[in-house]
Amino acid sequence: MDNGSGRNPFGLSGSAMLFTIVFVVAIVAVATASFKYGVKPADIAVLGFVAFSIIILAFAAAVLWQIGTGGIQLVGLISEPAGPSDPPGNIGKASLARFQFLIFTFVVAGLFLMLCIETGAFVEIPTNVLGLLGISGGSFIVSKAVGQADPKATSGGSPSQGQANNAQGAANQQQAAANQQQAAANQQQAAADQAQANANRGPG
């Protein structure tokens, strides 16, 4: 089964293959038990709903965990794209239109969710509120178009990004200095070896 790269012909690693087998066996076991004990379709639907809910909540928790621990980088969340002349890995300056769009989306989404929970049903969003989001979204799009036409708008970079770049630059300088010292020491060693060889050969 192993093709030499730690993966089987299905393209799954060992743990993923084990998980798949356990998952399939569990589904078969649940289906068999349901058939044997005559579980009603409504109960099966409830079980499916519970499993689906667990998966959705697990997704939500995983995303939040990854954002909190830095697995999902948000450094450029409200930044414009870096210009073509910027060094690779750099980010553009922060955009006010993106920040406004972010705030509006957060507030409207939060209010919508809270009112849905309060009433126990979906609430309609009035056209005025959609207009608010439209103003913000339209401003974001126009700002993006203008920003791309502006060649002078260069990267800003976050403080943490700047600190990281500075640290990397200092490390590179230290490495270059160490390399120069090593080269000088090698030259001195070569000169000493040459002198020793000349001395051994003698005047004759």
Place this chain on the structure above:
Amino acid sequence: MAADATASIIRYAILPWLFLLFAVVLLKILRGDINTAGLLRSRPGGPVELERVTILAASLFGIGAYALDALHGGALHDLKTNTYRMPDAPESLLVLLGGANGLYLAGKLMRLRS
């Protein structure tokens, strides 16, 4: 019964999740993990621009006022259709935000042309 309980868990878990997401983003902005350099400037190292301060203040004030109004008033019940809807945003708020955004875009375009 189990479906109702699960629906309640989902209902009351998503809201804390959303608030935690807001909190994480806010914390990252305050810590500097999200880039905010140049938010009030059109060029790095340039002066703070008036229209950017205006739109920032108008946005925070406007959306904050609407959020407070919606939280105090709650959802509106339409008796005819027996549906609920979010409270309307006042027309003056739309004018304020439209004007601030227009000013911001006009300033940006003028700087691009100059």
